[in-house]
Amino acid sequence: MKSPTLKKRLRSWGRRQLYSFFSSLGTLLSHRFGTLMTVVVLGIAMVLPIGLLLTLENLRQIDLQQDNWGTLTVFMQINTTAEQVRGFEEILKQQVVAKTNTISPQQGMQEFRESSGFGKALDILDSNPLPWIIEVEPEWLDGLSMDEQAESLTEWLEAQDLVESVVVDSKWLQRLAGLIRLGDAFVSVLGFMFSLAVLVVIANTIRLDVGNRAEEIEILSLVGAGPGFIRLPFLYSGFWYGLLGAFFALILLELSLAYLRAPLASLMDAYGNSFSLSGLTIPQVLLLFLVGGALGWLGAWIAVQRYLRQLNRGGPFHRI
Secondary structure (H helix, E strand, C coil): CCCCCHHCCCCCCCCCCCCHHHHHHHHHHHHHHHHHHHHHHHHHHHHHHHHHHHHHHCCCCCCCCHHCCCCCCEECCCCCCHHHHHHHHHHHHCCCEEEEEEECCCHHHHHHHHHHHHHHHHHHCCCCCCCCEEEEECCCCCCCHHHHHHHHHHHHHHHCCCEEEEEEECCHHHHHHHHHHHHHHHHHHHHHHHHHHHHHHHHHHHHHHHHHHHHHHHHHHCCCCCHHHHHHHHHHHHHHHHHHHHHHHHHHHHHHHHHHHHHHHHHHHHCCCCCCCCCCCHHHHHHHHHHHHHHHHHHHHHHHHHHHHHHHHHHHHCCC
């Protein structure tokens, strides 16, 4: 008798995969309430790290102006003349300064008119109250931190007679960038922890399912069914749990974004900003489904493998 051909083996393998794939979904749908509760728990566990990751990605849309983080804004005395400002710039060039940019009172007033919307109200002023401003970009040296060098240069500038005050720009943006980096690390930790939670939930659900079908599995083993044949329907059940959990997480995420978009848009409009929340991209959605299905498959494999080892040892499988 000839052995089955490779084509027949592949056809048989494909039929078994398709049967297990759809029959496992039918089994889940036959227990709608229990499946729904498990999917809700999985969706909530998945949406938390995804939501935090999406929040960080939206924060990165803000222009942090990293090129200007070290810029010092020097406000000159109100009665300083143009000649004195030019002379002071020559002194600055002898310091550790890479670049300077001078803003006259007239330029400052024009920029303020355009950005503030108080053009007509400013016409009542008898004189221009704005001082000369020099934007100083230090030449950063190796071996010292940016904060230390900025502090040293600030102290020197404030000691000059022509200088009224010095402001180090964008300190809060540096702190925001630091918080975003911390958030990235936190997302990694949170994602790992909730991935373990998803694995545990699915593994425990499949464990209960295997326990309920213990006698059926023992009979299959007695008639010659191999571990792969016994394991396959449960693996697909875990896959469906993970996939449905990812789908529910996506629904929760989109509902949350829809709820937050309107108040956020109103807030940003008040500040003249068009920033808006963005959701997951199509590749990210596909990755979410892939990760959810993979976690479900792995959780089911962990649960079933324990029972198969016990069955191979001939132990009381149905009592575990």
